[in-house]
Amino acid sequence: MAGKEDLKLLGMLVSPFAIRVRMALSMKGVSYEYEEEDLFNKSDLLLSSNPVHKMVPVLIHNGKPLCESLVIVQYVDELFAGPAILPIDSYKRATARFWAAFVDDKLCPAWIGILKETKTEDERAEKVKEAHAAIMQIEEAFAKLSEGKAFFGGDSIGYLDIVLGSCLFWFEAFRWMFDLEIIKSSEAPLLAAWAERFGETAEAKKVVPEADEAVQYAYNLRAAYAAAAAAAATR
Amino acid sequence: MAGKEDLKLLGMLVSPFAIRVRMALSMKGVSYEYEEEDLFNKSDLLLSSNPVHKMVPVLIHNGKPLCESLVIVQYVDELFAGPAILPIDSYKRATARFWAAFVDDKLCPAWIGILKETKTEDERAEKVKEAHAAIMQIEEAFAKLSEGKAFFGGDSIGYLDIVLGSCLFWFEAFRWMFDLEIIKSSEAPLLAAWAERFGETAEAKKVVPEADEAVQYAYNLRAAYAAAAAAAATR
Numbered sequence: 275m276a277g278k279e280d281l282k283l284l285g286m287l288v289s290p291f292a293i294r295v296r297m298a299l300s301m302k303g304v305s306y307e308y309e310e311e312d313l314f315n316k317s318d319l320l321l322s323s324n325p326v327h328k329m330v331p332v333l334i335h336n337g338k339p340l341c342e343s344l345v346i347v348q349y350v351d352e353l354f355a356g357p358a359i360l361p362i363d364s365y366k367r368a369t370a371r372f373w374a375a376f377v378d379d380k381l382c383p384a385w386i387g388i389l390k391e392t393k394t395e396d397e398r399a400e401k402v403k404e405a406h407a408a409i410m411q412i413e414e415a416f417a418k419l420s421e422g423k424a425f426f427g428g429d430s431i432g433y434l435d436i437v438l439g440s441c442l443f444w445f446e447a448f449r450w451m452f453d454l455e456i457i458k459s460s461e462a463p464l465l466a467a468w469a470e471r472f473g474e475t476a477e478a479k480k481v482v483p484e485a486d487e488a489v490q491y492a493y494n495l496r497a498a499y500a501a502a503a504a505a506a507a508t509r
Numbered sequence: 510m511a512g513k514e515d516l517k518l519l520g521m522l523v524s525p526f527a528i529r530v531r532m533a534l535s536m537k538g539v540s541y542e543y544e545e546e547d548l549f550n551k552s553d554l555l556l557s558s559n560p561v562h563k564m565v566p567v568l569i570h571n572g573k574p575l576c577e578s579l580v581i582v583q584y585v586d587e588l589f590a591g592p593a594i595l596p597i598d599s600y601k602r603a604t605a606r607f608w609a610a611f612v613d614d615k616l617c618p619a620w621i622g623i624l625k626e627t628k629t630e631d632e633r634a635e636k637v638k639e640a641h642a643a644i645m646q647i648e649e650a651f652a653k654l655s656e657g658k659a660f661f662g663g664d665s666i667g668y669l670d671i672v673l674g675s676c677l678f679w680f681e682a683f684r685w686m687f688d689l690e691i692i693k694s695s696e697a698p699l700l701a702a703w704a705e706r707f708g709e710t711a712e713a714k715k716v717v718p719e720a721d722e723a724v725q726y727a728y729n730l731r732a733a734y735a736a737a738a739a740a741a742a743t744r
Contacts, residue, residue: 326611326646340603342610349603368575368584375577376561411561 281306284320284332286313287483288491290382290440291343292331296481297436298347302356306333314498344374347436360433366419370426373415374437381408385444385456389492398452405456412438413462420464424471431475439472439482446485451492516541519555519567521548522718523726525617525675526578527566531716532671533582537591541568549733579609582671595668601654605661608650609672616643620679620691624727633687640691647673648697655699659706666710674707674717681720686727 283299283306285292299306311320311330323332323339333340333349340346351359361367387401419426419434426434445456459466472478518534518541520527534541546555546565558567558574568575568584575581586594596602622636654661654669661669680691694701707713 335600338600340600340607342607345603345606345610348606349599352599352602364584364587365570365573365575367587368580371580371583372575372577375580 279304279306280334280336282334283308284311284317284323284330284334285309286311286330288444288488289330290444291329293440293481294343294436295331295333295346295350297431297440297477298350298359300477300480301359301431302350302354304350304354304356344378344437347433351433357430358432359427359436361427369419370433373412373419373426373434376408376411376415377434377437377441381405381412381438382441384408385441385448388448388452388454389444389495402454406458406461409457409462409465413465416464416468420468425468431472431477435472439469439478442469442472443482443485444488445469447488447492450485450489514539514541515569515571517544517569518542519544519546519552519558519565519569521546521565523679523723524565525679526564528675528716529578529671530566530568530581530585532666532675532712533585533594535712535715536594536666537585537589539585539589539591579613579672582668586668592665593667594662594671596662604654605668608647608654608661608669611643611646611650612669612672612676616640616647616673617676619643620676620683623683623687623689624679624730637689641693641696644692644697644700648700651699651703655703660703666707666712670703670707674704674713677704677707678717678720679723680704682723682727685720685724 281299281304283292283295285296285308287310296308309317309319311317313330316328319334320330320332321328323334324341327341329341331341331343331346333346335349335353340349347359361370384401384404388398388405416426421428423429425431426438431439442457448454448456457465457469473482516534516539518527518530520531520543522545531543544552544554546552548565551563554569555565555567556563558569559576562576564576566576566578566581568581570584570588575584582594596605619636619639623633623640651661656663658664660666661673666674677692683689683691692700692704708717
């Protein structure tokens, strides 16, 4: 596809899901308009473009909205020229899709739960356990999928690198916030080394924020929830 | 892809997820060996082929396992000649993937929850409410996606038809078991009419079981859980 494309991305600086789309567009060398959303005050455009989930990212392409990061990244890969994001080989592509779904279904609910489930230490410990179990399964997968190369995608980053790599700055934030390691180099040495390499890529440097942005966002979020809870208690 | 393919599917008669794969293979006219799994006594082949989820369906293609129904259906579509299962147009393909994820993330947990969450009437009522809410969103989507045609996929069944249609015989089972309608023709007339048409397709008639098979399976499952609970209580 060539010519002038009208592309607008609704995102959020610290959303791993929006970062996936930004990395995909960056890999394809496609320029786009970016609008930062405030999740406490969502824009009408976000609400009308994604009425089902009301979440970022939304990519609006020539006026037509696309939602859900994995769906959007595949769309970007299929539509635009440039390096392939998903593997070309059908079996490898299926395997990348399988593990992307695993990251979203098993790992993400666990690490997002660490952030959200602030009720008891036990609840957080349970989420930490789930996150570590998922990481150990991905460690095993990396050994097979990378075939001894630097990334899931081979010599350069691909679909699964983007999908998992977009979460890494949050893991770094967890070190500061909870003194907690999600990827322990003693237990998941391959993923720990991969995470270092991922952070050094030009694509990651371009769109992945510093961990302290995530820390700041998390503290703001907690303060907002605490204020809402206090207001509800005195109502 | 031509020539002799070595294809083995590990499935279960009443698994909508396995039925999706059987329908996809049937649409492509591909022959395969089928092995029925007993979920109370999973085969070594299932456990070694899908060590992550230990679930059907697993498609083993020339010795290499593929897991997760949405991943497998896309693989089958990409690899084999015959009618396209996913839409050819990139935007329509993205939309079909979005709604397939919606069915699996929102509708399936709700209707499977109706079956599983037998603790209280309130819990079942909550799952029924979630299922109805999801159906109403899919009703709206059908109005847009079908463009006035018979199926999500147009004049014949496609990806989303398979993904949602594979669940319909369970909804029929719920009528018998709970006197419960998941797709109410008064509220979701388009989907109700679509469901009738889906059931009449040659593809559905070939692999979708009768609702009484699902009823029987559900009663067996409940009896097994009740026996396990009774055994635990007297331990």
